[in-house]
Amino acid sequence: RAGQKPKRRPLPDDLERQVEPVDLPSCPKCDSDDLYALTPEVSERLHYVPARVVVRQLVRAKVRCRACEAFSTAPLPPTAVPGGQMTAAFLAHIVYSKCGLHLPLARIIEDLDRQGIDLAMSTACDAMGHAADLLDPIVDRLTDAAFAGDVLQLDGTGLDVLRPGEAGKFRGQMTVCCNETVSLYVFSETKHGRHFADFLRIGSDRSYRGYLVVDAA
Helix, strand or coil: CCCCCCCCCCCCCCCCCCCCCCCCCCCCCCCCCCCCCCCCCCCCCCCCCCCCCCCCCCCCCEEECCCCCCEEECCCCCCCCCCCCCCHHHHHHHHHHHHHCCCCHHHHHHHHHHCCCCCCHHHHHHHHHHHHHHCHHHHHHHHHHHHCCCEEEEEEEEEEEECCCCCCEEEEEEEEEECCCCEEEEEECCCCHHHHHHHCCCCCCCCCCCEEECCCC
16 A cells, blocks of 8 residues: 555575674663563664675695605695686676676776775786686587577677777677577677677587578678
């Protein structure tokens, strides 16, 4: 009904609970401090703990062999950005902020700068490129799923694209490819047919062999 307050839903059980005791040092009616505890009442309020950037130190063991007297250092574990200073979690934060929250890289860099992190635009762009490379196996699996159907629908639209280091912009193409189970978005620098031939793997034993549904050329 109009004007009726919405029913308040309970807060999710899986959220971390931080207990904050609220003491009552004396009786509010007679000011006596001779009190004994009963079952407390619990009130819950949503609280936000701001995200923070930390430095993860990798302390690698360095040893000397008593048998051959050789020195050895534990190898560095695999990293999301080869030769970089980002962990996979930091890279995921940049990708989520850019693609999930639709924040421009410039605003992400400004937010990190307020936390004392100096991140160059070129480094942020390189990080997005590395993240895209890491997703290649997933894209391959999605493409296989798209090609497994009998019918594949393609529809593209143009979009303006900036090229780093160059003035102006060029007209790129974003094409959605979908069947009844999966959807893919494929970017190409032009509308030239060779881009779609490459996507459809024409000429290989993994090429698409079903029906294509497209609009007029």
